[in-house]
Amino acid sequence: MSGMGESGKDSATEMSFALHSAARLLRRNFDRRARDHGLSDARWQVLWHLTREQGLKQTALAGRLEMAPISLARLLDKLQGEGLVERRPDPQDRRCFKIYPTDQVQPAMALLGDLAEETRNHALDGFTAAEIGQLQALLGRLRKNLIGEEIECD
Amino acid sequence: MSGMGESGKDSATEMSFALHSAARLLRRNFDRRARDHGLSDARWQVLWHLTREQGLKQTALAGRLEMAPISLARLLDKLQGEGLVERRPDPQDRRCFKIYPTDQVQPAMALLGDLAEETRNHALDGFTAAEIGQLQALLGRLRKNLIGEEIECD
DNA sequence: ATGAAATAATAAGCAGGCTTATAATGAGCG
DNA sequence: CGCTCATTATAAGCCTGCTTATTATTTCAT
Numbered sequence: 001m002s003g004m005g006e007s008g009k010d011s012a013t014e015m016s017f018a019l020h021s022a023a024r025l026l027r028r029n030f031d032r033r034a035r036d037h038g039l040s041d042a043r044w045q046v047l048w049h050l051t052r053e054q055g056l057k058q059t060a061l062a063g064r065l066e067m068a069p070i071s072l073a074r075l076l077d078k079l080q081g082e083g084l085v086e087r088r089p090d091p092q093d094r095r096c097f098k099i100y101p102t103d104q105v106q107p108a109m110a111l112l113g114d115l116a117e118e119t120r121n122h123a124l125d126g127f128t129a130a131e132i133g134q135l136q137a138l139l140g141r142l143r144k145n146l147i148g149e150e151i152e153c154d
Numbered sequence: 155m156s157g158m159g160e161s162g163k164d165s166a167t168e169m170s171f172a173l174h175s176a177a178r179l180l181r182r183n184f185d186r187r188a189r190d191h192g193l194s195d196a197r198w199q200v201l202w203h204l205t206r207e208q209g210l211k212q213t214a215l216a217g218r219l220e221m222a223p224i225s226l227a228r229l230l231d232k233l234q235g236e237g238l239v240e241r242r243p244d245p246q247d248r249r250c251f252k253i254y255p256t257d258q259v260q261p262a263m264a265l266l267g268d269l270a271e272e273t274r275n276h277a278l279d280g281f282t283a284a285e286i287g288q289l290q291a292l293l294g295r296l297r298k299n300l301i302g303e304e305i306e307c308d
Numbered sequence: 309a310t311g312a313a314a315t316a317a318t319a320a321g322c323a324g325g326c327t328t329a330t331a332a333t334g335a336g337c338g
Numbered sequence: 339c340g341c342t343c344a345t346t347a348t349a350a351g352c353c354t355g356c357t358t359a360t361t362a363t364t365t366c367a368t
Contacts, residue, residue, distance in 0.1 A: 012274045015286055016180060017199070018293040021220050026170060031323095031356090042324060045171065059346065066175050073348065078323095090315055095333045096348040117190035120166045125299045126205040130170055131292060138281075138289045139172040145279045146179040150367085178325080185326085185353095196354060213316065225355050227318065232353095249316040249363045313354075314365075334345075 026123055034117040035110075038082075044112045047105055048073055050085065055098040066147075067110065084108065180277055187269040191262075192236075198266045200229055201259055204239065209252040211244065220301075238262065 015058065027041045034040055049064045050056070064068040076099065079085045082106055087097040124132060165229045181195045203218045204210070212230065216223040227237055230253065238259055241251040278286060 001362080011290065012278060012286060013202070013270065015290040015293070016270070016274065018290055018297060019173075019180060020177050022293045022297050022300075023174050024220070025297055026173060029300055035357095040323075041174075044173075047201040048167070055347080066178070067324090068326065070327090070348070072346085075324075093334070093346085094276075097347080116167060116170070120170065123296050123299050124166065126295065127292075132166060134288065135292045135296075136165065136172055138285060138292075139176045141170070141280065142277050143172060143176050143179055145185055145277050146176075182326085189327095194353075211316075221354090222356065223316075224318070224357090229354075247316080247364070251317080310368085312365100312367085314363100316363080318360085319360075320358090321356105322358105324354095326351100326353075328350090328352105330347105330349075332346085332348100334343100336341100336343085338339100338341085 026119065030116060030119045031121065033118060034112060037111060039112060042075060043079060043084075043089065044116065046072070046079065047084065047101060047112070048107060050099060051105060051109060052103050054100050055088075057096040057098055059096075061099055176207065180273065184270060184273045187265060187272060191265060193262065193266060195263070196229060197233060197238075198270065200233065201238065201255060201263060201266070204253060204255050205259060205263060208254050209242075211250040211252055213250075215253055 021115075030041045030044070034044065045065060046061070049061060053061075054062070056064070058072055059069050062072040065072065076087070080087060083102055086100045086102055088100060090096050090098050097144060184195045184198070188198065199219060200215070203215060207215075209220070210218070212226055213223050216226040219226065230239060230241070234241060237256055240254045240256055242254060244250050244252050282287075
């Protein structure tokens with residue numbers, strides 16, 4: 001990246017734009033499908049992580065999601081209000097709660113999994129498995145470069 | 155993408171997650187740098203497009219940015235309030251305005267360009283030019299697949 | 309010419325991310 | 339013990355995106 005000319009700078013600028021654009025398009029596509037069911041991409045990501053690691057405390061879950069704990073708190077407020085998650089006090093540490101999905105989550109996850117697959121099939125039309133792996137690898141390196149400066153989580 | 159097993163589904167799910175995460179990390183990194191100057195990623199993208207194509211009307215500019223016109227409107231309100239852009243009425247069509255950057259924009263762009271370069275240098279540390287091209291190509295194909303369903307703009 | 313449909317900008321209100329600041333609890337050290 | 343400091347969750351308020359609905363204007367068919 002050192003000593004690249006003007007054209008290199010612009011191509012990297014456009015790559016940044018493409019990255020934001022791709023993420024937004026993907027989210028929007030999924031949200032359109034999920035909206036009729038009262039769900040969204042953000043909620044799905046929370047539930048997806050939560051069904052894989054039950055009983056996480058909020059800071060740890062926020063770490064998995066790479067978002068600020070306070071951003072998660074409001075999401076959980078709503079999910080709890082809809083009966084999708086449960087906050088159980090931790091007897092070992094009265095400051096924190098452990099988060100669990102409720103029974104209602106399983107059918108919702110099945111539905112959302114299908115919707116997510118539709119979105120991905122559409123987005124990745126014409127991609128080989130190798131290309132998907134390549135994309136993920138490149139994104140992973142980019143994330144790793146950036147995450148160094150972020151606060152580490154549990 | 156058809157007929158992929160469970161592991162393929164999960165890897166594609168994680169790719170989606172990585173995509174959102176990468177975009178968010180990149181934006182956050184830039185915003186941290188720009189905040190002290192009262193600017194942000196979203197504002198920079200508006201100004202960047204605007205200096206390249208002056209006198210666009212709002213719908214066309216929103217199209218370039220791939221965002222809804224109303225989302226742009228409020229951004230422009232603030233940018234106009236800060237004296238960075240100007241809305242000039244179009245004598246040919248009294249419904250619309252043409253948007254121009256003011257003289258204040260040029261120095262701001264120089265500064266933001268440097269900040270953007272810092273962010274990119276950090277994010278793309280260890281990437282070859284070929285890899286950046288590869289990433290952009292993959293993202294471009296993904297976008298093209300998704301944008302078909304979106305409304306086309308000027 | 310005139311009335312219907314399309315288009316440009318906006319308003320209102322929601323979603324989901326952030327920073328900064330606070331309250332409650334836990335942990336460590338004198 | 340008691341004081342300080344770190345950690346957990348939350349509150350308040352901003353930014354930027356969205357959908358849906360409204361207003362003003364243009365365009366076009368009749």
